[in-house]
Amino acid sequence: MFSELVTKAVFENCLQVTIRKIPHARTLNIGVFINHGVKNEENHVNGISHFIEHVSFNYTNMNSYARRLLGELMDRGALYEAFTGKEMTRCTLSAQREYLPMMIECLGAIVMNNNVSMESLEHERNIILHEAETYFSSGRIREELVEQALWGNRSLGQFVIGNRNNILGFNREQIEERLHHYYIPNNTQMIVQGNVEPEEVIGQIDRHFHDWKYQGKQKDVVIEIEPSILGLSTATPRVDLNISFVGASFHSQERQLMNLLSVILGTGLKSRLHVELREKRELAYLVFSYSQSYALSGYLSIQVNCRRDQIKEVYEAVLSVLEELKTEAIGEEELQRVKAARITSLMQVPGNDAKLLQITGRYALLNRDFFVDLERVEIERLTAEELQSFACELFTQDRMALSALGVGSEELAILL
Amino acid sequence: MTSSQYGSGSEVQGKPELLERLIKDRGLEVFLSIMDKPSTAGELADRLGCSRAKMNYILDSMLKQEFITLHSEKVSGGIVEKCYSSKADTFHLLVGSSYSDSQRLSAAMYILGVVKTALLTNMNRGDLFHMGMVHAKVPVSRIDEYMTRLKELQQEFDDENLVSSDPDCEWHTLAVSLFRGPAPSN
Numbered sequence: 001m002f003s004e005l006v007t008k009a010v011f012e013n014c015l016q017v018t019i020r021k022i023p024h025a026r027t028l029n030i031g032v033f034i035n036h037g038v039k040n041e042e043n044h045v046n047g048i049s050h051f052i053e054h055v056s057f058n059y060t061n062m063n064s065y066a067r068r069l070l071g072e073l074m075d076r077g078a079l080y081e082a083f084t085g086k087e088m089t090r091c092t093l094s095a096q097r098e099y100l101p102m103m104i105e106c107l108g109a110i111v112m113n114n115n116v117s118m119e120s121l122e123h124e125r126n127i128i129l130h131e132a133e134t135y136f137s138s139g140r141i142r143e144e145l146v147e148q149a150l151w152g153n154r155s156l157g158q159f160v161i162g163n164r165n166n167i168l169g170f171n172r173e174q175i176e177e178r179l180h181h182y183y184i185p186n187n188t189q190m191i192v193q194g195n196v197e198p199e200e201v202i203g204q205i206d207r208h209f210h211d212w213k214y215q216g217k218q219k220d221v222v223i224e225i226e227p228s229i230l231g232l233s234t235a236t237p238r239v240d241l242n243i244s245f246v247g248a249s250f251h252s253q254e255r256q257l258m259n260l261l262s263v264i265l266g267t268g269l270k271s272r273l274h275v276e277l278r279e280k281r282e283l284a285y286l287v288f289s290y291s292q293s294y295a296l297s298g299y300l301s302i303q304v305n306c307r308r309d310q311i312k313e314v315y316e317a318v319l320s321v322l323e324e325l326k327t328e329a330i331g332e333e334e335l336q337r338v339k340a341a342r343i344t345s346l347m348q349v350p351g352n353d354a355k356l357l358q359i360t361g362r363y364a365l366l367n368r369d370f371f372v373d374l375e376r377v378e379i380e381r382l383t384a385e386e387l388q389s390f391a392c393e394l395f396t397q398d399r400m401a402l403s404a405l406g407v408g409s410e411e412l413a414i415l416l
Numbered sequence: 417m418t419s420s421q422y423g424s425g426s427e428v429q430g431k432p433e434l435l436e437r438l439i440k441d442r443g444l445e446v447f448l449s450i451m452d453k454p455s456t457a458g459e460l461a462d463r464l465g466c467s468r469a470k471m472n473y474i475l476d477s478m479l480k481q482e483f484i485t486l487h488s489e490k491v492s493g494g495i496v497e498k499c500y501s502s503k504a505d506t507f508h509l510l511v512g513s514s515y516s517d518s519q520r521l522s523a524a525m526y527i528l529g530v531v532k533t534a535l536l537t538n539m540n541r542g543d544l545f546h547m548g549m550v551h552a553k554v555p556v557s558r559i560d561e562y563m564t565r566l567k568e569l570q571q572e573f574d575d576e577n578l579v580s581s582d583p584d585c586e587w588h589t590l591a592v593s594l595f596r597g598p599a600p601s602n
Contacts, residue, residue, distance in 0.1 A: 089586040152472075154496070210460050224496040226457055228472035286487075409473060416470040 004371050007198035013214045014186035018364050019201050021194040028194035029353050031092040032360035034112050036085045039155050039221045045163015050084040051170050054124040055081035057091045059402050061120035067108035086156045087294055090363050101204050108208035114179045116172050128167050135161045142405055146242045149230040149401035155223045156294055184215040189364035193357050201333035223296040227401035231409040239308050239406030243318050244301035246399040250293040250366050257390040258380045262291040262300050263338040272321050283314050295366055313416050322395040330384040343376050356409050427525050444526055454487040454501035531591050551597050566592045
């Protein structure tokens with residue numbers, strides 16, 4: 001029988017560690033997840049979480065001790081990555097099992113270093129300015145537009161990259177102040193995943209993170225839920241149109257309902273939007289939906305890549321599909337199919353080390369443990385009536401935001 | 417008539433292109449509603465029968481142009497709710513010959529809509545109102561003088577607003593127009 005073995009440890013300095021023992025694993029994956037992201041940024045410092053990720057986690061900027069350790073690990077095949085999101089900043093290290101002590105020592109040296117040199121600050125500023133210039137052509141921009149249309153230019157609605165003026169203005173004091181308040185053990189979750197003995201891991205962490213000191217409380221996070229319209233013009237004749245709805249937050253009981261509605265609508269060749277917009281009406285090639293849940297809010301978004309002159313037709317077609325979902329009962333066959341599809345993708349997670357690490361870390365930051373079978377059971381329990389009832393609640397004008405890459409806001413506003 | 421104002425008679429000046437856009441997008445209704453009382457996007461959307469997304473879009477545009485201002489913010493359960501108020505205490509919409517055809521058309525359509533609705537409402541309620549239209553053959557040389565007098569009347573009406581804090585005062589609209597009318601067919 002499949003089972004998942006997780007050991008939790010809380011250290012004296014309040015650092016929380018989740019050790020996921022995977023007996024058959026041939027690699028070891030460790031992640032440090034800091035509860036600091038865009039949600040913690042006021043407008044005038046939007047982008048600072050990402051800036052700090054560069055300054056703190058880039059190999060070039062590390063102190064000689066951390067640099068030596070990481071350098072040696074990379075020479076032995078270790079993979080190192082850092083990322084900033086709306087709710088957290090993480091750095092992860094993957095290597096072969098035998099390097100466990102060095103990996104933990106290395107991550108300790110990276111995370112606990114709060115000294116920022118002017119040289120590294122300017123170096124990263126220049127790199128981030130390049131990144132900012134490519135940001136609007138990156139895949140991430142569509143999601144950023146969706147979230148800004150849902151939540152405005154505040155908290156989760158802000159772009160991860162920030163804006164040029166902010167990037168140009170960040171100084172050492174601001175960064176050190178943030179490191180001091182957020183890069184602390186009681187604001188961090190560490191995930192260790194692989195064929196490890198929990199006692200050994202705990203011993204290594206105790207040794208290398210012992211000097212990391214507990215600090216005071218962080219500021220409360222707020223969100224503004226004001227769905228709006230946000231379009232970005234481009235020179236191309238095609239448009240990525242997103243029709244999004246303010247939905248279930250991470251801890252909400254409706255989260256799994258929202259996820260399943262998203263599968264019904266836009267996952268797979270039998271999904272309703274795929275059939276209606278692509279196969280029947282031939283309005284688009286790319287049609288899909290996805291859902292996202294944060295601590296304070298969540299959403300379901302439908303994305304269609306269509307011709308600029310067909311936006312209205314696409315918009316109306318999507319609304320008609322949503323209306324059908326609200327008014328007509330979901331059949332048993334479809335219900336079982338989408339549940340099975342959702343469970344399949346869930347069961348794929350343990351086979352993907354990097355994804356499992358990311359999900360476990362994210363869940364841990366949100367004070368929940370990720371277990372495939374607990375999620376599966378939640379999905380299996382959902383009924384067609386619950387889905388229809390939630391669809392009626394979710395797909396309303398009050399919750400809807402429109403965003404697009406390819407047309408401006410004015411052109412989108414005409415749709416409403 | 418060559419001036420255009422959107423907002424208070426003294427402080428707020430609107431850009432013509434924005435004026436046109438806002439008229440098309442129900443911005444003036446939103447503006448008048450906020451002038452009446454500070455409101456949240458949700459309240460305005462309900463009051464004016466408009467989607468929340470459209471309302472937030474209009475409010476955001478007006479906020480950026482400083483036609484309206486953030487009145488207050490309320491935080492409940494980590495969720496912020498914004499309340500908007502008007503930066504102006506009077507409202508003028510004067511669109512003259514210096515504006516493009518489409519801008520003038522937008523303004524005309526808006527004014528006609530407001531006048532029609534308000535007159536019918538007044539009639540139903542039995543309120544005091546005046547409605548008149550005179551179609552006459554007048555020397556062209558006299559038109560300038562009528563224009564001046566209409567503007568003076570408008571200004572006089574606007575000046576009344578100085579005592580608007582008086583509890584006996586109520587909001588009234590004076591809509592005046594003078595234009596070349598059609599010649600009788602016979």
